[in-house]
Amino acid sequence: MTVALRESRILIVGLGLIGGSLAAALRQAGFGRLDSHEAGVGGAVERAEILACDPDADEIARGIEMGLIDRGDTRLETMVEGATLVVLAVPVLAMAGVMKALAACLDRAAPTVVVTDVGSTKAAIREAAVAAFGRMPASLVLGHPIAGSEKSGVAAADPELYAGHKVILTPEPDTDPAATARVRALWATTGAEVLEMDVARHDQVLARTSHLPHLLAFSLVDTLARQDERLEIFRYAAGGFRDFTRIAGSDPVMWRDIFIANRDAVLASLDDFDVGIARLRRAVERGDGDAMLATFDRASHARHYFESLLNQTSYQAEYQMQQHGKLRYRVSPGGGVIGRIRVPGDKSISHRSIMLGALAEGVTEVKGFLEGEDSLATLQAFREMGVAIEGPHQGRVTVHGVGMQGLKAPSGPLYVGNAGTAMRLFAGLLAGQAFDTELTGDASLTRRPMGRVADPLRLMGAEIDTAEGGRPPLHIHGGKALKGIRYDMPMASAQVKSCLLLAGLYAEGETRVREPAPTRDHTERMLSGFGYEVHRDGDTCWLQGGGQLIAAPIDVPSDVSSAAFFLVAAAITPGADLVLEHVGINPTRIGVINILQLMGADLRLENEHEVGGEPVADLHIRYAPLKGIDIPVDQVPLAIDEFPSLFVAAANAEGTTRLRGAEELRVKESDRLQAMADGLATLGVTHTLYEDGIEIIGGHYGGGRIDSLGDHRIAMAFTVAALRAGGEIVIDDCANVATSFPGFIDLARRVGLSLVEESSSEEGT
Numbered sequence: 076m077t078v079a080l081r082e083s084r085i086l087i088v089g090l091g092l093i094g095g096s097l098a099a100a101l102r103q104a105g106f107g108r109l110d111s112h113e114a115g116v117g118g119a120v121e122r123a124e125i126l127a128c129d130p131d132a133d134e135i136a137r138g139i140e141m142g143l144i145d146r147g148d149t150r151l152e153t154m155v156e157g158a159t160l161v162v163l164a165v166p167v168l169a170m171a172g173v174m175k176a177l178a179a180c181l182d183r184a185a186p187t188v189v190v191t192d193v194g195s196t197k198a199a200i201r202e203a204a205v206a207a208f209g210r211m212p213a214s215l216v217l218g219h220p221i222a223g224s225e226k227s228g229v230a231a232a233d234p235e236l237y238a239g240h241k242v243i244l245t246p247e248p249d250t251d252p253a254a255t256a257r258v259r260a261l262w263a264t265t266g267a268e269v270l271e272m273d274v275a276r277h278d279q280v281l282a283r284t285s286h287l288p289h290l291l292a293f294s295l296v297d298t299l300a301r302q303d304e305r306l307e308i309f310r311y312a313a314g315g316f317r318d319f320t321r322i323a324g325s326d327p328v329m330w331r332d333i334f335i336a337n338r339d340a341v342l343a344s345l346d347d348f349d350v351g352i353a354r355l356r357r358a359v360e361r362g363d364g365d366a367m368l369a370t371f372d373r374a375s376h377a378r379h380y381f382e383s384l385l386n387q388t389s390y391q392a393e394y395q396m397q398q399h400g401k402l403r404y405r406v407s408p409g410g411g412v413i414g415r416i417r418v419p420g421d422k423s424i425s426h427r428s429i430m431l432g433a434l435a436e437g438v439t440e441v442k443g444f445l446e447g448e449d450s451l452a453t454l455q456a457f458r459e460m461g462v463a464i465e466g467p468h469q470g471r472v473t474v475h476g477v478g479m480q481g482l483k484a485p486s487g488p489l490y491v492g493n494a495g496t497a498m499r500l501f502a503g504l505l506a507g508q509a510f511d512t513e514l515t516g517d518a519s520l521t522r523r524p525m526g527r528v529a530d531p532l533r534l535m536g537a538e539i540d541t542a543e544g545g546r547p548p549l550h551i552h553g554g555k556a557l558k559g560i561r562y563d564m565p566m567a568s569a570q571v572k573s574c575l576l577l578a579g580l581y582a583e584g585e586t587r588v589r590e591p592a593p594t595r596d597h598t599e600r601m602l603s604g605f606g607y608e609v610h611r612d613g614d615t616c617w618l619q620g621g622g623q624l625i626a627a628p629i630d631v632p633s634d635v636s637s638a639a640f641f642l643v644a645a646a647i648t649p650g651a652d653l654v655l656e657h658v659g660i661n662p663t664r665i666g667v668i669n670i671l672q673l674m675g676a677d678l679r680l681e682n683e684h685e686v687g688g689e690p691v692a693d694l695h696i697r698y699a700p701l702k703g704i705d706i707p708v709d710q711v712p713l714a715i716d717e718f719p720s721l722f723v724a725a726a727n728a729e730g731t732t733r734l735r736g737a738e739e740l741r742v743k744e745s746d747r748l749q750a751m752a753d754g755l756a757t758l759g760v761t762h763t764l765y766e767d768g769i770e771i772i773g774g775h776y777g778g779g780r781i782d783s784l785g786d787h788r789i790a791m792a793f794t795v796a797a798l799r800a801g802g803e804i805v806i807d808d809c810a811n812v813a814t815s816f817p818g819f820i821d822l823a824r825r826v827g828l829s830l831v832e833e834s835s836s837e838e839g840t
């Protein structure tokens with residue numbers, strides 16, 4: 076928790092860009108302004124002050140002139156007296172001298188003085204502190220604001236320099252927590268986000284993410300400049316050069332110091348870089364396009380992932396937000412549904428293809444992989460754990476399996492965006508690893524229940540921390556010996572079942588899961604396809620831990636959950652005649668087909684065959700009037716993701732459609748019962764909402780504006796509803812359609828819907 080900044084006198088030692096910007100940010104936040112009274116809690120009257128000490132008297136004069144500091148001096152001993160917080164903002168190599176000087180005059184400071192620094196490397200500064208003070212003082216909290224600019228000097232001070240940036244503090248085990256809290260308060264006041272890590276980790280992380288890129292930028296610019304003495308070449312330098320080398324304009328002295336101070340960690344990161352660049356060099360030499368593509372591809376995905384991590388949103392959605400603000404669909408009423416289309420690959424199977432491929436011995440070739448954000452998040456997470464994955468390229472992915480024990484600890488949290496499947500299956504798989512992991516997701520996923528997996532995993536011996544109410548993030552402690560359990564699932568969930576089976580691979584003995592109703596069995600099928608024995612007897616499946624997976628090719632069928640939107644579109648539109656090719660018709664997934672047929676849809680399965688252990692067919696649907704039905708309760712888990720579109724079918728059926736026993740819909744990407752009920756109400760569809768279901772009376776309905784709540788399936792369901800609406804339907808917050816159905820808009824237009832995508836920043840908001 077961050078406490079408020081209560082210092083009465085802050086002394087900044089070293090008034091350059093970093094120290095000056097700190098003063099500017101504090102001033103901007105109101106600290107030490109004439110009209111403010113931060114000093115002292117209980118009514119002290121003195122105004123808080125910012126003082127500076129710098130060897131350059133001109134810098135101090137400029138600082139005073141700019142209103143950043145109250146006064147300053149070139150001698151430390153005259154300034155320390157009365158300071159409550161001292162910030163050392165001198166170059167890294169000057170730190171040792173300053174620490175010594177400080178140690179000599181600290182008795183003049185307030186008894187509770189806290190000292191911190193801003194140095195970019197920490198081990199060398201800790202050494203300097205120990206040399207100066209004889210040990211690390213409990214009131215010295217080392218820190219590093221990760222912000223900077225290629226400019227230098229107090230004249231370039233920027234009050235916004237730290238806003239939204241990270242500041243890493245590296246307290247020691249015996250650092251006074253109250254001192255840490257005060258340094259936190261200092262940085263929080265500048266608008267920075269304050270984190271803590273240990274010194275060694277800080278130096279490694281910074282060597283890779285900051286020091287190495289600076290070294291490369293300095294080197295590249297220098298190499299090119301030397302080759303062309305008149306610098307003629309820079310006349311032709313385009314954006315790529317500018318983007319890559321901006322940081323080569325940074326302060327040379329500061330960077331010299333950093334490379335001296337963080338020598339070992341920088342050399343280690345340079346060694347890694349050498350290996351990578353040598354590999355690329357060989358690929359270029361040999362004209363090995365595949366190798367180049369594999370590298371560029373991994374890098375490009377990693378870059379997008381990095382972006383999304385920063386923004387904590389799924390990556391296409393994030394890109395979309397950056398470019399256009401929030402995405403909205405504007406769907407004209409009417410339209411036809413005619414043609415022959417193929418929807419993208421199955422999301423559930425795509426997730427699993429990467430997971431099992433990564434843990435297998437050998438290389439798994441996947442085709443038909445869903446290039447949606449959910450399954451891409453799974454793919455990226457395995458890259459983070461050291462698995463080489465090529466692609467995806469038009470649905471083809473090559474996973475170089477590392478074996479059951481071959482995953483490496485990721486260097487940070489694994490961010491799985493919007494994907495519940497990824498988080499829950501990962502929980503099981505990661506519980507069995509030797510290393511710790513943290514699983515995070517976007518705002519929607521962070522609201523979803525994870526106790527359903529954490530609780531049974533704990534029974535197996537896993538150690539998992541969740542946020543309040545069993546919500547993400549999940550902290551999974553590695554190195555725990557798991558034991559097989561017999562588990563009666565309280566809800567019909569394939570995610571929970573799959574999570575436990577994956578943990579069971581790492582558990583001693585047998586892991587048995589009983590499901591209250593059949594749920595999708597892709598995990599079991601794929602495990603069998605990878606040579607791992609999975610048994611089933613009635614409602615229970617089980618496996619023995621300790622086996623291994625052998626890579627096998629995977630052909631991912633089209634996703635019946637995506638096909639569902641077009642099945643419903645055709646089912647409700649007079650004159651419709653549509654073929655959906657190569658759709659997965661696994662018996663645990665065909666609830667939507669069964670329900671539509673019960674409602675009277677003219678829906679036939681053609682060209683049925685099997686690919687890689689999963690049945691597929693072309694689905695041929697023509698318009699026929701629908702009638703309301705009571706949805707058989709045994710169909711609910713088999714159609715769990717298809718209800719948003721089925722509700723639209725119900726709104727177009729004659730009579731009443733009743734659904735009960737579907738309380739699971741309340742814990743999906745949104746509360747889908749509520750979200751659909753609200754949208755149907757907007758369109759004027761008569762319905763009654765229950766805790767576990769809904770009754771919908773079919774009939775005519777109008778247009779309106781719908782909030783999809785960022786739920787992909789709500790957005791697509793109401794798009795389809797427009798085919799029979801009396802007016803235009805506008806749907807907000809649609810970017811997450813890309814999580815499961817990239818290209819939805821194009822296919823919708825291709826079959827005959829009329830819609831445009833627009834951003835909420837455009838006219839007519």
Ligand SMILES: O=C(O)C1=C[C@@H](OP(=O)(O)O)[C@@H](O)[C@H](O)C1
Nearest residue numbers: 423496567568569570571715716
């Ligand atoms: O195992 C899977 O791939 C899935 C299982 C279902 O979730 P539950 O297990 O929570 O029902 C489903 O809603 C989800 O889209 C995918």
Ligand SMILES: C=C(OP(=O)(O)O)C(=O)O
Nearest residue numbers: 493494495496497716743
């Ligand atoms: C519920 C869904 O997915 P997940 O649980 O993986 O987020 C879905 O795709 O409808």
